[in-house]
Amino acid sequence: MKWIALIVGCIFGVAAGTASALAAAGILGPGVRLGGVVNADGWQSDWTVGSPSANPWTRAYIARRGLLALTKEEAVYFTRAKDDSGRQLTENCTYRVSGKAMPALWWSVTLYDATNYLPENTDQALSYDLTKATEAGQAENWSFITSAEPPSEGNWISSRSAGNFDLTLRLYKPDAALIDNPESVLPPPSIERLSCRSQS
């Protein structure tokens, strides 16, 4: 009887341990972040990304979702999947994303679908960045629209074919103050939901 219990325990233990590890890495399900998480008004990051000091959960999660990410001294990455009211970002809705000057040499905002890839569309409106903001005279106070169809005017990131998505804010060569105190130094961009298409 003890041998049967031992074998059954081992089989279930190996299966559950393997499944939980794959789930933590985001291979099965959305993945798990344990420790090191920075949260600036819903924009989430992890200061141990790319670092040898990252815990095994973060290392596995980033390998799956952000392979070849740089350490925080070179670049930091913030991701947000919800609007200002806490609702999941979706291509069925139109959003205005607004922000101020960022504490970094250069920054960009890019849209990714639920599989962590750029959405499969040909709109050539994948991201918005400091270069575009400067050209638009908005480096200090910028905004753009995210929607499945292009707006009548203004800056745009296309969410066509994205389904549920998130936005990643990349800051290259971040200021030392941001690295030291991200949650109070980052001016978090707002994501305002403007309208939604009716679901048929």
Add this chain to the structure above:
Amino acid sequence: MRGFLVGLGAFVVTFALAHFVVLNAVPGKIMSKVRERMMANGLPMQHWQMTPRVSPENQRVVRPAPDLAYAICVIDLTDGPVELDVPSWNAYGSLSVFSARTDNVYAGSLDARAAGTPEIRRVVVATSKQDVSAAGDAEIVRVEQPEALALIRRLAPTQEAYDAAAALMPESLCKPL
């Protein structure tokens, strides 16, 4: 009751073992698969190759940045250290090295506007026991395993900037030391 406790104990021990063995293996496996996929797509070992301008049709890794021009070199240190020579860039740029476990073990600026950025950044990648006496004044990057990846990122939000970044590739080296 005793049988239940034995089963529970076996479950807890094997759960923890399997969890950490798999968790620690995931980054290396993913990196290994990426290397294999790149080489299957014709990327030669120890050679810089510019990736096409990022678009939804040609994404090779998760979450690529469409504003950057990337060049990648797949490194194998089995036969000795590898030298990387990379010219600077007139905007944001970096040279980075990643270990087989996905750690970003080195990042150096290529931004010519930043203080201290050399005209050509020269780095030698080696395992912990390899001789690097021939490296001269190059920066030395040590990794534990012979498999590594080097990546050039250059800010290139337009086709013109991407073309200018591509024009620098003949001056860039990734070769045995």
